[in-house]
Amino acid sequence: xxxxxxxxxxxxxxxxxxxxxxxxxxxxxxxxxxxxxxxxxxxxxxxxxxxxxxxxxxxxxxxxxxxxxxxxxxxxxxxxxxxxxxxxxxxxxxxxxxxxxxxxxxxxxxxxxxxxxxxxxxxxxxxxxxxxxxxxxxxxxxxxxxxxxxxxxxxxxxxxxxxxxxxxxxxxxxxxxxxxxxxxxxxxxxxxxxxxxxxxxxxxxxxxxxxxxxxxxxxxxxxxxxxxxxxxxxxxxxxxxxxxxxxxxxxxxxxxxxxxxxxxxxxxxxxxxxxxxxxxxxxxxxxxxxxxxxxxxxxxxxxxxxxxxxxxxxxxxxxxxxxxxxxxxxxxxxxxxxxxxxxxxxxxxxxxxxxxxxxxxxxxxxxxxxxxxxxxxxxxxxxxxxxxxxxxxxxxxxxxxxxxxxxxxx
Amino acid sequence: xxxxxxxxxxxxxxxxxxxxxxxxxxxxxxxxxxxxxxxxxxxxxxxxxxxxxxxxxxxxxxxxxxxxxxxxxxxxxxxxxxxxxxxxxxxxxxxxxxxxxxxxxxxxxxxxxxxxxxxxxxxxxxxxxxxxxxxxxxxxxxxxxxxxxxxxxxxxxxxxxxxxxxxx
Numbered sequence: 001x002x003x004x005x006x007x008x009x010x011x012x013x014x015x016x017x018x019x020x021x022x023x024x025x026x027x028x029x030x031x032x033x034x035x036x037x038x039x040x041x042x043x044x045x046x047x048x049x050x051x052x053x054x055x056x057x058x059x060x061x062x063x064x065x066x067x068x069x070x071x072x073x074x075x076x077x078x079x080x081x082x083x084x085x086x087x088x089x090x091x092x093x094x095x096x097x098x099x100x101x102x103x104x105x106x107x108x109x110x111x112x113x114x115x116x117x118x119x120x121x122x123x124x125x126x127x128x129x130x131x132x133x134x135x136x137x138x139x140x141x142x143x144x145x146x147x148x149x150x151x152x153x154x155x156x157x158x159x160x161x162x163x164x165x166x167x168x169x170x171x172x173x174x175x176x177x178x179x180x181x182x183x184x185x186x187x188x189x190x191x192x193x194x195x196x197x198x199x200x201x202x203x204x205x206x207x208x209x210x211x212x213x214x215x216x217x218x219x220x221x222x223x224x225x226x227x228x229x230x231x232x233x234x235x236x237x238x239x240x241x242x243x244x245x246x247x248x249x250x251x252x253x254x255x256x257x258x259x260x261x262x263x264x265x266x267x268x269x270x271x272x273x274x275x276x277x278x279x280x281x282x283x284x285x286x287x288x289x290x291x292x293x294x295x296x297x298x299x300x301x302x303x304x305x306x307x308x309x310x311x312x313x314x315x316x317x318x319x320x321x322x323x324x325x326x327x328x329x330x331x332x333x334x335x336x337x338x339x340x341x342x343x344x345x346x347x348x349x350x351x352x353x354x355x356x357x358x359x360x361x362x363x364x365x366x367x368x369x370x371x372x373x374x375x376x377x378x379x380x381x382x383x384x385x386x387x388x389x390x391x392x393x394x395x396x397x398x399x400x401x402x403x404x405x406x407x408x409x410x
Numbered sequence: 411x412x413x414x415x416x417x418x419x420x421x422x423x424x425x426x427x428x429x430x431x432x433x434x435x436x437x438x439x440x441x442x443x444x445x446x447x448x449x450x451x452x453x454x455x456x457x458x459x460x461x462x463x464x465x466x467x468x469x470x471x472x473x474x475x476x477x478x479x480x481x482x483x484x485x486x487x488x489x490x491x492x493x494x495x496x497x498x499x500x501x502x503x504x505x506x507x508x509x510x511x512x513x514x515x516x517x518x519x520x521x522x523x524x525x526x527x528x529x530x531x532x533x534x535x536x537x538x539x540x541x542x543x544x545x546x547x548x549x550x551x552x553x554x555x556x557x558x559x560x561x562x563x564x565x566x567x568x569x570x571x572x573x574x575x576x577x578x
Contacts, residue, residue, distance in 0.1 A: 081443075082439065121462060123462045123466050126462075126463065126467065127462075129470055130466045130469035130473070130474065133469065133474025133475065133478075134450075134473055136478050137443075137478075137481065140478070140481055140482070141481075144485050152485065152488075155485065156485055156486060159478055159482045159485070160482065162478070163478055163479070163482070
């Protein structure tokens with residue numbers, strides 16, 4: 001049995017990883033919609049979802065059931081291949097793009113070392129860009145195949161927008177590549193490890209240890225703006241501008257097919273946030289100097305009080321179900337925090353993923369925050385901004401970074 | 411039969427089938443989609459030969475950028491279904507024999523040199539595969555031809571703009 005396992009480990013381990021990743025991503029997507037509705041509600045001084053489960057926590061489940069049970073009518077005159085292909089393409093490509101992302105340092109378990117991600121490709125950044133470059137077809141095809149003027153306009157807008165902002169997105173990353181000299185996301189993170197400088201070693205600040213570095217703040221700003229445009233989110237959500245285009249490219253989609261576009265959009269938000277974390281914010285590296293070992297207890301310090309707060313807040317909840325569920329969740333969180341505090345090996349393993357997911361969460365929150373705050377761009381403003389400001393600035397960043405690196409080398 | 415050989419035949423069959431579908435489809439969008447499949451299948455073949463960089467760039471440039479423009483233009487012009495015309499006499503009596511002759515010549519060429527073809531990753535190791543080697547070739551050994559090519563493309567872009575502006 002163990003011989004068989006050892007022989008086919010290269011096949012079994014990735015399959016398990018894929019299963020875990022898909023399950024985790026779909027769950028996170030579901031609760032991201034909950035978080036989005038809650039955060040925007042509170043920005044607008046409302047309560048948001050509150051009826052289904054305590055604090056609306058079961059709302060994603062109810063939404064899922066609704067999506068599955070709803071009627072899925074197909075409008076007449078659609079292009080059948082395109083109409084069915086588009087949502088699958090969007091979702092598949094969005095989830096696949098997560099496969100090259102390293103979520104933490106290598107893990108060692110049962111004498112078997114494996115990377116904390118699915119694939120460890122030596123050109124992983126390019127693979128990621130290749131997958132996102134194909135993502136455009138999902139939206140464009142959906143718009144065209146629906147045989148609807150609004151959908152077509154939405155699809156066209158989206159293709160034009162993605163072509164325009166992909167250039168800036170790719171160029172804004174070149175600065176990071178010049179510093180790291182490597183296309184592997186794992187190596188890019190490892191290059192930012194600057195031992196005792198902590199977060200100053202990240203590409204955002206660029207105080208690298210044994211090689212030349214240069215602050216990539218300009219690159220990061222360009223990257224994040226272009227990334228928001230690539231994921232069709234506010235303030236760049238023109239492909240689905242509801243006041244002009246009904247719902248844009250997905251007007252004619254209902255039920256599970258609509259849900260696939262929805263999940264695809266949230267998954268690409270996660271992918272972009274992961275990429276920003278890896279390229280500019282040191283990936284899984286802690287923001288504190290390596291010698292501050294006390295900061296290793298931060299996961300416990302956050303989890304235990306949060307768990308206790310959920311516990312004591314939940315006891316007084318209005319419904320009986322809430323009075324059972326919330327204290328239960330709180331107790332589990334607090335116990336997890338305590339366990340990490342007591343078992344040092346588990347705590348060491350959790351450090352990398354903890355910082356990685358904390359940073360990704362900040363970006364995702366930023367996405368939601370912007371949706372609650374910013375109005376939409378006008379179409380000509382969007383194009384002007386992409387071509388006349390963002391592209392020149394990101395090219396300028398490449399020139400500036402290479403000039404600085406050249407100066408440091410001589 | 412090794413796994414890489416099976417994957418090679420699957421990808422090759424996919425590429426050929428998509429290329430045939432590209433010609434046979436009557437709607438321009440379907441043809442464009444078939445062409446995307448060809449591009450992605452070719453990228454898979456590059457990947458099989460251990461050229462990750464070329465594979466990724468193939469998808470980014472051809473599968474992504476170039477084909478998005480194709481699809482965009484077809485959608486923008488809202489091109490409809492093509493009308494099918496019967497083969498002209500020149501196509502029947504000149505084209506088909508010539509096409510068959512060309513396929514025969516290519517097949518003969520492959521059959522003669524099959525021993526030297528790089529079909530496995532091990533055989534491709536000697537070729538330029540790493541990103542660093544590739545950039546060294548492009549930006550040091552062949553920097554002038556490379557820059558000249560990009561200049562040529564720039565001229566083509568400027569030409570397109572000039573042609574488009576004359577109409578206004």
